[in-house]
Amino acid sequence: NAGVTQTPKFQVLKTGQSMTLQCAQDMNHEYMSWYRQDPGMGLRLIHYSVGAGITDQGEVPNGYNVSRSTTEDFPLRLLSAAPSQTSVYFCASWGTYGYTFGSGTRLTVV
Amino acid sequence: AQSVAQPEDQVNVAEGNPLTVKCTYSVSGNPYLFWYVQYPNRGLQFLLKYITGDNLVKGSYGFEAEFNKSQTSFHLKKPSALVSDSALYFCAVRSTSYGKLTFGQGTILTVHP
Numbered sequence: 407n408a409g410v411t412q413t414p415k416f417q418v419l420k421t422g423q424s425m426t427l428q429c430a431q432d433m434n435h436e437y438m439s440w441y442r443q444d445p446g447m448g449l450r451l452i453h454y455s456v457g458a459g460i461t462d463q464g465e466v467p468n469g470y471n472v473s474r475s476t477t478e479d480f481p482l483r484l485l486s487a488a489p490s491q492t493s494v495y496f497c498a499s500w501g502t503y504g505y506t507f508g509s510g511t512r513l514t515v516v
Numbered sequence: 517a518q519s520v521a522q523p524e525d526q527v528n529v530a531e532g533n534p535l536t537v538k539c540t541y542s543v544s545g546n547p548y549l550f551w552y553v554q555y556p557n558r559g560l561q562f563l564l565k566y567i568t569g570d571n572l573v574k575g576s577y578g579f580e581a582e583f584n585k586s587q588t589s590f591h592l593k594k595p596s597a598l599v600s601d602s603a604l605y606f607c608a609v610r611s612t613s614y615g616k617l618t619f620g621q622g623t624i625l626t627v628h629p
Binding site: 410441449450454496503506510 | 550557620
């Protein structure tokens with residue numbers, strides 16, 4: 407039972423580059439979310455999805471896009487990376503016990 | 517809007533002593549409350565949740581939390597701390613709306629031998 411799988415674990419981008427953070431879950435959960443974690447600020451919701459084909463914005467959506475073509479996958483796209491997007495990103499899916507989190511992607515934008 | 521406050525950035529306790537990590541919340545309607553733990557370079561792990569019922573909730577690794585509606589608090593407790601409990605702890609709340617979870621800023625717990 408893999409749970410929530412995030413790739414890559416680490417990434418360094420140059421300002422202006424784009425990239426996609428991958429997230430996949432094998433628990434058949436409908437609800438998935440992307441959070442970013444910054445020191446002293448806890449986790450802030452970027453985007454979420456209540457099922458395939460349905461996404462919505464969270465607290466800090468600017469500069470990020472998502473799509474949900476299948477129940478399993480919920481990729482996060484950075485359109486034009488900025489140093490302010492340096493953070494640790496967590497994908498999570500919602501089940502009986504609340505969220506199951508992936509192990510995170512540590513992104514540095516230089 | 518819902519919110520969570522963890523008033524202590526850090527909590528230090530000696531091994532064997534009881535520990536408390538504080539959390540207060542604000543939400544419309546009945547709260548769904550959660551505690552998560554994060555070890556270095558890892559994702560968050562579920563500890564316990566309160567949905568309804570008994571105000572004292574028991575969770576993983578000997579942790580428990582007490583829901584107090586009048587004080588809008590959900591403090592995490594453990595009777596006897598272990599060095600291995602040292603980690604970052606997050607309190608989180610959601611309203612009855614499906615799934616959107618709001619996290620506190622986190623409390624670093626350090627248990628000294």
